[in-house]
Amino acid sequence: MKSKIQPPRLADSLFLWYCERASVEDLHGDVEELFYADLEKHSLFRAKLKYWQRIFSLIFSYALRQRKRRAAYHPYSSGINTAILSNYFKTAVRNLAKNKFYAGLNIFGLSLGMSLSLLFISILVFIYRYDNFHTKRDQIYRVITQVHDDVDNPIYASTPADLGYVLEQELPGIEKVVSIQGTLNGEADYEEKKMPVRGYFTEPEFFEVFDFPLLKGNPATALKEPNSILITEKEAEKIFGSKDPVGEVLTIPPYGEMTVTGVLKDVPKNSHLTFGALASYSTLLSAGQQNQQLSEASWTNFTDSYVYFLLPEGSSSDAVENFLSQLAKDRYPKDDFLASFSVQRLNDIVPGVEVYNAIGPSWDHLSILLVALTTLIILIPACANYVNLSISQSLKRMKEIGVRKVMGGQRRQIFFQFIVETTLSMMIALFLSYFFFELIRGEFHKMLAEADSMDMTPNFITLICSIGFALLVGVLAGIVPALYFSKINPLNALKSMVSIPTRKFRLPGRKIMLTVQYGMSLGFIMAVVIMLQQYRYSMNYDFGFRRENILDVALQDVKPQLFRNEFGKLAAVQSISMSSNILGLDYSAVKFIKDESQQDSTAVATISIDDNFIDNFGLHLIAGSNFSSDQNSNLRHIIINEEMVKAFNLGDAFSAVGKTLLLNDDKEVSILGVVKNFHYTSLRQPIGAFFFTSDPSEFQYANLSMPLTNRFDDLTQMEVAWKALDSNHKVKAQYFSDEIGDAYSFYFVVIKLWGFLGLLAVTVASIGLLGTVAFTIGNRLKEVSIRKVMGASTESVVFMLSKDFLLLIFIATIVTVPIVYFLFTKILVQMQYYSVSVGVSEIVVSVLLLAILGLTTIFSQTIRAANANPVDHMRGD
């Protein structure tokens, strides 16, 4: 009777299913025994219910969880011990040594990728160490201003000059407020020597807030008196040599005589405040530059004033924040100018949000992100190649994995083994990449705008970070192969039947990856070629004036007439003209000019020249005449370009001559002549309205026309002539054609950068292709041998082996060319108004270059395979 009643079958099977391989015989027995005991006391239904309850109570119990865990592993394979780790290590080293070719390719590719990453890491480490030397850095804040103009709403690092004063006076609870004025920028005069000095005006509190130690002088008093100045050790040595600078007097116009009250330790490179000198804030007040205290106007002007403040330990900036927002409402009640203030923690300044008027070097998040992205563009393909090549080699390692699994190796352990292998390769790559890093570091230093204030020498933190990063990348790159290997069924592995799952991997992923890499490489090559073409185009562009054989000399303090007299004596100088700016560069002045009938003046670019200028530069006068040698009549005349005739509706060139315009709202000038359009500014801007004036007081440069026959002699003669005019300054002269060249040198920076990235991308892509081709051919050696024995020609075999890869490069080309073409047609026009469009020749050259690289890679392998003696590969069978 009893034997007929059985515990619920469903509960039993659920229990057994859940327990998997765990040994639960006793538990199962227990519940069954309890079930029969229950039957004697309770109804069948009640007993079954209790049975279910107990099953669930066991399923969720700690006991079962532990038993399952114990059952999952072989008693000898539990955990990972040092013996097995050293075995993994040994296997990894042997495997690398056995496949020197693939291992070499892999590691080389990875190390290229890592070298860029090292660079990025060292930049990042440097940035995150910014301003970390201030002991009170968690309590230091600065006030920033946001202007609400409904367009960009730009944020400025600077504030109105009086804000610091207001904050100090009206808000309790701030420990220290320090105002900084960034305008100390001039030439310090000391005993006939002139040295440029750059720094800030600031208050004595500066030293209580920030940690800039003084080597000499008292920080409490050094910046108290007007006209006192502190200079850094480096500057002091430049100006005073070995002499003790304290107490010496420097003359810095327009502030006058400044007494040196101390010497500062040099500012560390990771400081966002950078200065060569600090002058007392009271200097400004006494010099009358700053005494618009609390006036209306000063609140809309905040170009060079910065306010920092120190809060007591542990207090929040909310109170200041509230005060500032109220202040902004009070100060800017009108709608025409709206601004708000907020506070920024010192720790958030670098790296931080992008601000205008930054006080020193700045790194915003976006540019960091861009650098990171560039790094990844190279690193990801390198890692992808690694994954690709390791899986390709999987066939050779099937037996090893099969044996490991049969001997009790768990999935998790096989996984770990391959992670160890990848990490090992990564470490070797990291070591190698250091050499690449050293190679590129110097170059990169030159390319980055903020580089001069950067310190990228590797240190301990960089080392730790890069090892950590390499480990991370190693694990990430290892995951795919490790998962793949750990999944292998040991039976199939030992029977060598795993070629079936490899096909899954082989088909789309690998080819897409290679195609993308080749596409990217082509993109970089095209970019470089197009940029080169663009540079050549700009250099050979007809600016509409003469560039050769002209030497521009900065007049500095020399009177133009004196200069002309002295330099006119030199034999090599054919003619001399004067100008206020240099043609063809970005910076020409702008003046306001209007027609008598017009209401508002228009801003028009202008250069002030003398009567020789037009001849000297070979400009073409269409109508009217040149300036004369009569200074006074020159001042009342202007010469305009064709574009200005159109812009001011002056009819044609001839009728424009003689008409009068109003300069700066009040001065009547008449048009003396009209010149043919020429590029007075750089090619980036279109030619607009332009006019020449002739005002000797504005002359900054002398343009000497002299043949370049014997440069060296001429230059020494000139230096002698210059000495007679001005012994304080050095002569500053530059060939005009060089200056024009310099203006376009940014193309070179771009070319260098992209060229370098392109080189890396191409190398990585070629490594990937080489590995894949070599592997594919390695697998097809028998097929090739049979074909050859059957009478196939070498050419047909080469074609057969290469065609898949040729197709791949072809697809990459087809996809990339239009993308790059459209991208650059857009970019070029934005970069430069007068730009060359992307031509067929550039595309052809780039594609050819890539094809040569790709074909060499492919054919180097396929031809060798096709020429091999069939006997070598078939002997074994």
Place this chain on the structure above:
Amino acid sequence: MKGYLGEFEELVLLTIASLLDNAYGVSIKTYIDERTSRSISIGALHSTITRLEEKGYLSSHLGEPTQERGGRSKRLYEVTQTGKLALHQMKNLRDDLWVAAAQNLSLTK
């Protein structure tokens, strides 16, 4: 003292000791159920036994298969030397505390 002995753990250990060589899941459960007049769940009991085994206070072996358990074996438990030590330590501690607290705990007062 290695590991902390909880109230329930102590109870289970003592039960296993008093059941001599017939300490297995069901017998322990019924013994405790009867004595404390509370019904403990089989899951909780086995979890505690597992923990005690991990602490080294218990050892176990599989017994002979039995008919009323669907032909399945019992797992029989035994208190180890460390288990005994732990129990003694616990008892000593209790005794000391009882002596110290005797005055306050006197029910006659």
